[in-house]
Structure formats: structure tokens, C-alpha cells
Amino acid sequence: MHTSLLDILRCPFCGTALAIAENEALSCAGDDIESGVLGCECCAFPVVAGIPVMMADERTQQALDALEADRGDEALLGLLGLSDDWARRDRFHALTTKDSATYRDVLELLCTDAEGTYFLYRFTDPTFVAAEALLRAIGQQPWPVQGRMLDLCGGSGHLTRVLSGLRPTEVGDLVPSTVLADAHFWKLWLARRFTSPDSGAVCCDANHPLPFSRGTFSTVLVADAFPYIWHKRLLADEMMRVADADGVVVMPHLHSSLGDNFSPGDRLTPAAYRALFESHQPRLFSDERIFEDIVERHVVDLTCDVSPEQLGGEPSFTLVASARADLFRRYELTDEREVTGQLSVNPLYRVERHGASSVLTLTFPTTEYEAEFGACRRYLPDRISVDADLTGPILRETLGVRYEELRDRRVVIDAPARYC
Ligand SMILES: C[S@@+](CC[C@H](N)C(=O)[O-])C[C@H]1O[C@@H](n2cnc3c(N)ncnc32)[C@H](O)[C@@H]1O
Ligand SMILES: [Zn+2]
Structure with missing residues (x-):
């Protein structure tokens, strides 16, 4: 968190402003607090992975204790809900030390129910x-x-x-x-x-x-x-x-x-x-x-x-x-064409190469998803063929004259880098 966030943060219980405790738990890069403890007039809150946790439940208290005992990794794993699951902890470490890990990879590890599909x-x-x-x-x-x-x-x-x-x-x-x-x-x-x-x-x-x-x-x-x-x-x-x-x-x-x-x-x-x-x-x-x-x-x-x-x-x-x-x-509505992340095929499509073309087939992850969000068919075609290789990175030029249509219909999206 940037230290300027302290200007607007207030304790949810006593309403007072917060200050950074100058102790061993504090780790900063310039004005960004990566981890540390924030104190108001009534209690203390942990900052872990740059995220202040403004709660007073048991999990937050455990994170605070871990931070104050110089066990920052324990605080993070606890807040992520991975404390007691050694296999998932190891997988989390293996994934997040790789630059190639995607949102999808880590989401699948952290959330195994329908909410993961929604996100x-x-x-x-x-x-x-x-x-x-x-x-x-x-x-x-x-x-x-x-x-x-x-x-x-x-x-x-x-x-x-x-x-x-x-x-x-x-x-x-x-x-x-x-x-x-x-x-x-x-x-x-x-x-x-x-x-x-x-x-x-x-x-x-x-x-x-x-x-x-x-x-x-x-x-x-x-x-x-x-x-x-x-x-x-x-x-x-x-x-x-x-x-x-x-x-x-x-x-x-x-x-x-x-x-x-x-x-x-x-x-x-x-x-x-x-x-x-x-x-x-x-x-x-x-x-x-x-x-x-x-x-x-x-x-x-x-x-x-x-x-x-x-x-x-x-x-x-x-x-x-x-x-x-x-x-x-x-x-x-003006067409939003600027790309701030990276062009990607909508993950709802299965992509198959047919010679120089790619054939995209709308494939719902679950029948429940289709029942809830099937109205996406109003803009997502069931099947569409594009004369380009869409199995790798996509540039605007790759799509040529199809660019506008594919963006309009949300077949190709401007996704965050390493989304899926
Ligand atoms: C259906 S999701 C919507 C997420 C997001 N607003 C979006 O549109 O993509 C509902 C969200 O509400 C959050 N939520 C539920 N109860 C909450 C609470 N008491 N305090 C803060 N967030 C809560 C959930 O964690 C979940 O992320
Ligand atoms: Zn307080």
C-alpha cells in the first residue's frame, strides 16, 4: 500500500486515523508498505502483501501475531486460507515464484468452487x-x-x-x-x-x-x-x-x-x-x-x-x-479500442487450428454457468472462424479487418497480462 492511503484510512471501530508502527514487521519499498502493522487509538491491523487488513477476527489476529514474530510468510499463507494445507502451500510457492503463473492458475488453487468460475x-x-x-x-x-x-x-x-x-x-x-x-x-x-x-x-x-x-x-x-x-x-x-x-x-x-x-x-x-x-x-x-x-x-x-x-x-x-x-x-457508448493489457481469446472459447485458420467454439464451463449467464449469446457467437493463428499471442494486425467485429462481440478481449 502507498503511504498516502493512510490519509483516507480510518479504524472501523474507533474512527481514528492510523499510523505505521516502526517495528521489525515493517517492510517498505520507497513509499510503498509491503508489510507492517498499523495502529489506531484502539487496536492494531496487519498489512500483508501491501494489503491492510482492517478487521478484528481470529484470522487477522493470527496474521498480526505472525508478522510481529517476523513470520511474514506465515501471515500471508494464513490470510490466503492455506495455513494447514501443505500441498497447496507448496503449490502456491511454486506457482508464485514463476513469472509465467497466470490468474487462472492461482485462482484455481485459491478457489475451488463456482465462485472461481464466476471470476x-x-x-x-x-x-x-x-x-x-x-x-x-x-x-x-x-x-x-x-x-x-x-x-x-x-x-x-x-x-x-x-x-x-x-x-x-x-x-x-x-x-x-x-x-x-x-x-x-x-x-x-x-x-x-x-x-x-x-x-x-x-x-x-x-x-x-x-x-x-x-x-x-x-x-x-x-x-x-x-x-x-x-x-x-x-x-x-x-x-x-x-x-x-x-x-x-x-x-x-x-x-x-x-x-x-x-x-x-x-x-x-x-x-x-x-x-x-x-x-x-x-x-x-x-x-x-x-x-x-x-x-x-x-x-x-x-x-x-x-x-x-x-x-x-x-x-x-x-x-x-x-x-x-x-x-x-x-x-x-464510444467503442473502447485502446488495449491496456493484452489481446486474448475470450476464455469461454475452445480454439482449434484448421490449416491457417482458427475455429473458436463457445464452450460453457458448467451447465449452471450457462443457465445463469446464457444471455452472453446475444454477443458471443456459438462458433466463429478467423484466418489467423489465435493459439498464441494476438496482435491487432493479426486480426486485420476482423479486429473491430471480434472486439465488439467480445470474442477477443483486452485482458490483464497473464490472465489465462
Ligand atoms: C458476486 S461477488 C461480486 C464481486 C464484484 N463486485 C464484481 O462485480 O465482480 C460478491 C462479492 O461481495 C463480497 N462480499 C460479500 N460479503 C462481504 C462483506 N461482508 N464485506 C465485504 N465484501 C463482501 C464477496 O467476497 C464477493 O467478492
Ligand atoms: Zn481503532
Whole structure:
């Protein structure tokens, strides 16, 4: 973590600022703290692999003890959930000492359930596509991205990468423009290593007060996560507290209790979610409409907010709250063609060489994935042939006149380096 993160970090329990303890646990490279201990007026928090852990559970205490006993590796393995599993610990060391290790390799080691599948293919699932377009749309206005942005419950940083792209941290910038926060350390570790290395990461529990100072962020994003939080009233107040006066709260893909959802969480009705954000002037948008607009018309229309009654039993919707009325306009989406990572075939495709061509076949990882995210067929073709070798590194020139089409349809994606 960059030391400037201390300007905005606050203890979730006593609310005071934090200072670095000058002890043996401290390891820095310039202004970046790799590991160490942060102290507030009530307790201490470990920083491991550059990630401050602002929690007070048993695992965090063990990490703190390990750090203070000069066993930094033990602290890391404990937070990653690998303490007692020697085979996985050895595999983790073997993998992470190799430069060639990919996000997919380490993800498969750290997560063995359906969440791993969700994250690996996250960059092109329909809910990501909608959230990404919404963020890029509001990012066209200069103001929302002038300050820092928070991706709360941000998982392993896929949308954080989109936020960072709205206002990249420039050479010479001391402070990352974007902060990713999640309760699971392993997700943050993957984000810092692969998905969104330019952002700061903070491990914290969104069921508690957020570990940030008031009025810190111009954008507070919670995507596909709010229903998993039990203390919704507290979190809504906290999201509005950490947003600045002009700040925007963005919540794509909110599960409604009036519709059917996969992995629903503890859902509320649209009216109840809206009431939680009442003081920040929330507006609701139909996810079905947002998706159709993006896929068919390349538009995000924030003039067409709807009432809870109009949403009816739609399974999910999007909430955007801001005092800035000029945010709520119609945005034409511009094609995003710059490559910030590396061009890769979407991992949902199986690639086979046929002479000089490559044949790509859409292959869902599981039937459950297909059931949940099958709407990706609206842009991903079942099968497509390209006159180029797509089994190795891909350059724009490799794709020639097919470049625009393959990017548009998300058959070829701009993935982080060493993603899969
Ligand atoms: C479905 S994932 C969405 C991840 C990310 N927002 C995205 O759109 O890619 C839900 C995320 O919420 C996080 N989460 C759940 N409960 C949390 C809590 N109490 N505090 C912080 N994060 C939490 C999970 O760890 C998970 O990464
Ligand atoms: Zn404290």
C-alpha cells in the first residue's frame, strides 16, 4: 500500500486515523508498505502483501501475531486460507515464484468452487457487460472521476480495472485513483497481482463501518453484492458517508426479492433498497432495459428511471444515487479500442487450428454457468472462424479487418497480462 492511503484510512471501530508502527514487521519499498502493522487509538491491523487488513477476527489476529514474530510468510499463507494445507502451500510457492503463473492458475488453487468460475469468466458475462457500460458512460462526464473511486465488495478487481481505466493513475501520481475493498483477502491478492495492480486494496467487512474517512470518494460502486450484506441500513449510510457531496453511488445488478435470482442473498424489494438511499436522491433502472440498450443500441440512457411499481417482478435492477441531476442523461457508448493489457481469446472459447485458420467454439464451463449467464449469446457467437493463428499471442494486425467485429462481440478481449 502507498503511504498516502493512510490519509483516507480510518479504524472501523474507533474512527481514528492510523499510523505505521516502526517495528521489525515493517517492510517498505520507497513509499510503498509491503508489510507492517498499523495502529489506531484502539487496536492494531496487519498489512500483508501491501494489503491492510482492517478487521478484528481470529484470522487477522493470527496474521498480526505472525508478522510481529517476523513470520511474514506465515501471515500471508494464513490470510490466503492455506495455513494447514501443505500441498497447496507448496503449490502456491511454486506457482508464485514463476513469472509465467497466470490468474487462472492461482485462482484455481485459491478457489475451488463456482465462485472461481464466476471470476475467471467475469470479463464477458452479461451483468459485467452492463456494469462496465454504465461506468464507462458516467465516466464520460468529467466530474465523477475527478476524485478517488471505491469498488466495494469488489471481488478480485474486474470492475476495479474498469474504474481505473476511467482515470488511470498517471506516472508521477502518488496515490492510486481507485480503491478495491472486499472481505476476502485472496480476492484482493489476485487483484493486486493480476487484475487491477494499479489500484489500492483494503480488506474489510462491509457489515461494519467502512474504514475510510468521510467524503473521500467521487464514486462508490457496489456491484452484484449488496444483498449479501446483512447490515444493509448501516452499509447504505456508510456508502453515502464516504461519498463526497457530488459523489455518485452506483449499484448495478441488485437482486430484487420480487423476482427469481441465482445466488440471491438476502434480498429486499426495489422500494426498500431505494428507501435506504433516500437522502442521496436514488433512481432505479431496469436491468433488462439497460442490457437491451447496450447490446442493440450502444446506449446507456439514464433519463429513463422507473418506479418500483414499474420494475414489478423483474429479477434485478440498477440503482444510481447522486445529487448531480446532470449525471442522469443519455450516453452514446464510444467503442473502447485502446488495449491496456493484452489481446486474448475470450476464455469461454475452445480454439482449434484448421490449416491457417482458427475455429473458436463457445464452450460453457458448467451447465449452471450457462443457465445463469446464457444471455452472453446475444454477443458471443456459438462458433466463429478467423484466418489467423489465435493459439498464441494476438496482435491487432493479426486480426486485420476482423479486429473491430471480434472486439465488439467480445470474442477477443483486452485482458490483464497473464490472465489465462
Ligand atoms: C458476486 S461477488 C461480486 C464481486 C464484484 N463486485 C464484481 O462485480 O465482480 C460478491 C462479492 O461481495 C463480497 N462480499 C460479500 N460479503 C462481504 C462483506 N461482508 N464485506 C465485504 N465484501 C463482501 C464477496 O467476497 C464477493 O467478492
Ligand atoms: Zn481503532
